[in-house]
Amino acid sequence: MTTTSPRLRALPSRLLSQAATHGDRLVSEGLARIGARKWHYAVLATLADAGPASQAEMSRRTGIYRSDMVAVLNELERDGYAHRVPDLDDHRRNVITLTTSGTARLRELDTVLAGLQRELLSPLTATQRKQLAELLTQLVDHHDSPQ
Amino acid sequence: MTTTSPRLRALPSRLLSQAATHGDRLVSEGLARIGARKWHYAVLATLADAGPASQAEMSRRTGIYRSDMVAVLNELERDGYAHRVPDLDDHRRNVITLTTSGTARLRELDTVLAGLQRELLSPLTATQRKQLAELLTQLVDHHDSPQ
DNA sequence: CTAATTTCAGTTTAACTGATATCA
């Protein structure tokens, strides 16, 4: 983009925005090539790491809006990666579970995503990548629970 | 947001996205309180730092689309912060210039923005802030001109 | 004729809100 103004170039919020836009595009395009989207990964990874849950709970765990979660699960179910099963203990809920091919799909997405992250971070050394992750985690955690 | 999955939590592209979203919101809300938007700042700062230019050139310098630049300049002109003057040497162009009150407005925005950046980076030490800016600049520059 | 400029009108996508029906 070749920003000309030094003040603009150095503005942290703008640097964050630009880096994030680039990362998002890289990830979106990379996942699109295998017919996936980042929300798919978020749901599959969260199911694998934190176990089955209701849609509302999945929404809280991933940050995807309850209303958008419906569409994501429709797609994952259509493709056979996740299942909705009515919760017998609480009939308002569905229990979302990972299928066997969902687990396989997650492995695939993990591999593809690892490559995309490597591409995104290619100008940085291993130490710098670790530094960046730590700094960003601090920012994000502070925002999640200031004080 | 309390992301539960370790893989999600550690994903650099997601950390970037979340930090950027938070920063953007902070900046947008902060600027809105004084009736400004980040595009206004981008244009005023670029005019001050790199001098008058045509709209197309301003678009290249700031990264704002030529089509969106029209609306931004309409607002800046309405508020008396910038002027459009027809270029006598090239009648396709307008020359955009900063007015006196535009310069004052820029000073105001600089102050407000500095406070917002401080808020955004509040969980980081001065050294960490410098580190973060350097790492992000490396990412952004590499994307602007890979190789 | 080709290319650049300003402008307008429009698309796409993500993030978000609100409301409804069902059930605890």
Next chain:
DNA sequence: CTGATATCAGTTTAACTGAAATTA
């Protein structure tokens, strides 16, 4: 009755595309 859930329908905003009119 209050509150949570799944779902649907819709808004808002930023990022982006396309094309027309003018001039180099």
